Structure formats: structure tokens, C-alpha cells
Amino acid sequence: MSSTKRPVLLLTRPPQDSRRFAAMLPDWPAVISPILRIVAVDHDAAALRDAPGLVFTSAHAVPAAGAGRGRLALCVGEHTGQVAHAAGFDVRMGNGFAESLLPLIEAAGVPLIHPHGRHLARRLPVPGMVVYDQQAVPLTNEAGALLAGTAPVILPLFSPRSARLVADAGRGARAPLWPVAISDAAWAAWAAPAAGHAVAQRPDAAAMAAAIRSLPLAEQ
Structure with missing residues (x-):
């Protein structure tokens, strides 16, 4: 050095x-x-605000979901979890890999939506919604x-x-x-x-x- x-x-x-x-x-x-x-794109904001639970694989998607109000947020890793917690969500975290979200999704007990970017590395077994583009x-x-x-x-x-x-x-x-x-x-x-x-x-x-x-x- x-x-x-x-x-x-x-x-x-x-x-x-x-x-x-x-x-x-x-x-x-x-x-x-x-x-x-990161550029926000048009999406069904009301559906995200009303969703009982959200799946976040990036912190960039958290603002699109509105105030947490104690709703469930399954977050891929620590940073995304911190951002979701600050927004008022009840956070459960994975280990940083998308695969770690699968058992959390199975155990969630409420309907989930996955807001994500236009370019998605892995699709999860919940309805998804594009909320931003990575240009x-x-x-x-x-x-x-x-x-x-x-x-x-x-x-x-x-x-x-x-x-x-x-x-x-x-x-x-x-x-x-x-x-x-x-x-x-x-x-x-x-x-x-x-x-x-x-x-x-x-x-x-x-x-x-x-x-x-x-x-x-x-x-x-």
C-alpha cells in the first residue's frame, strides 16, 4: 500500500x-x-400500500411500498432490513442470498408482493411488481x-x-x-x-x- x-x-x-x-x-x-x-417507474402504488406483507431483495424498492405501519417485510439481507425497519416494517431477514427468503416466504402467513427492479436476478414464488429501473x-x-x-x-x-x-x-x-x-x-x-x-x-x-x-x- x-x-x-x-x-x-x-x-x-x-x-x-x-x-x-x-x-x-x-x-x-x-x-x-x-x-x-436507479429510476422510479410507474406502478400500482395502492397495491403496495395495501399489501399485508412485502418481499424486498433491494433497499431501492422499500420507498415504493409506503409506510411500513408494522407490516411484514421479508428482506434479503442486513442493509435492506435496516432500511425497511426504518420505514416502519416488521422485518425478518435472510442471509443475503435470495434462496434464504424461500423458507421465510413459506412461513409468512400473509399474502406477499415482491417490488423489485426491472432487471431481476431471480424470481421468487410470490407476485412481483417492477417499481424501478436500473439504467x-x-x-x-x-x-x-x-x-x-x-x-x-x-x-x-x-x-x-x-x-x-x-x-x-x-x-x-x-x-x-x-x-x-x-x-x-x-x-x-x-x-x-x-x-x-x-x-x-x-x-x-x-x-x-x-x-x-x-x-x-x-x-x-
Whole structure:
């Protein structure tokens, strides 16, 4: 980490998510350049407000459901659960993987709706509703200059779709690329050269930060 070619984090999640993750790694320089823009889309807001229970696989869907009012919320992981709890929902959490929601859905005891983004990694056995779109956007000039440089670039990948988009943007980069994936599925979606990589031991931000700290970049 003392090299003149100090590794840099290229954070490609939406700005608030990226800033929150950067705060977990305060000693690492970071460039924020979202690869996706979250845009609300028309949906049946009344149906969500009246639903006895909701299934959330992303915190981005929580605002669309209205006030929690003690209603049941099955949340894929800790961050989504925290956002739903703050909105007033009675939260039950999975372990970060969509599969962990299946027994919670089975045991829910009330009708459920799954509000989600237009691009969905996995469909669940409950009615779904698209409430936002994840629109691809180009990297910033600052991010492009980083990829054209010689310092190692660490690329946290939080979903298969973002992994594909970041790989496309990074193809032809001069900088050594070090993708760090939140899951095997996200790593499998990477399709560009890499100097090395890591996969988080759990599908959450803390495990992603730990995976980044474990990279052998001191040897570069």
C-alpha cells in the first residue's frame, strides 16, 4: 500500500451506496462512478400500500411500498432490513442470498408482493411488481482516466449485471484490474482480463470490504 502506484477503488454503485461502502475502507483512495442509475417507474402504488406483507431483495424498492405501519417485510439481507425497519416494517431477514427468503416466504402467513427492479436476478414464488429501473450509464472521465493509468484498480461487483457492465467498460484498460465479487454468480459474469480477483465469503458489504483488504496488492 506504500507504493507510488497505490491501488484505487472504483466504486460503480449508485452514489449513496458507493459513499457508504467507501466509508468502510477509509484508508483506500476511491473514485465513484456509478454504472447504473436507479429510476422510479410507474406502478400500482395502492397495491403496495395495501399489501399485508412485502418481499424486498433491494433497499431501492422499500420507498415504493409506503409506510411500513408494522407490516411484514421479508428482506434479503442486513442493509435492506435496516432500511425497511426504518420505514416502519416488521422485518425478518435472510442471509443475503435470495434462496434464504424461500423458507421465510413459506412461513409468512400473509399474502406477499415482491417490488423489485426491472432487471431481476431471480424470481421468487410470490407476485412481483417492477417499481424501478436500473439504467446503464457510462463511466465518468475520472474513471476512464483511472482505467487508462497504471495504478491497480479494485472493482467491487455487487451483482451479475453490474459485473457485466463494468467488465465491458474495463475491456482494453491499461490499469491492472482486480474485480472483487459479492457472489460466485457476480464473478461468473465478469468477462474481461483481470490481474487477480476475490469473491466475498458472504453476500454483504462487510464481507466485500474484508475481501478487498485480503487482496495481495502489497506484492504489486
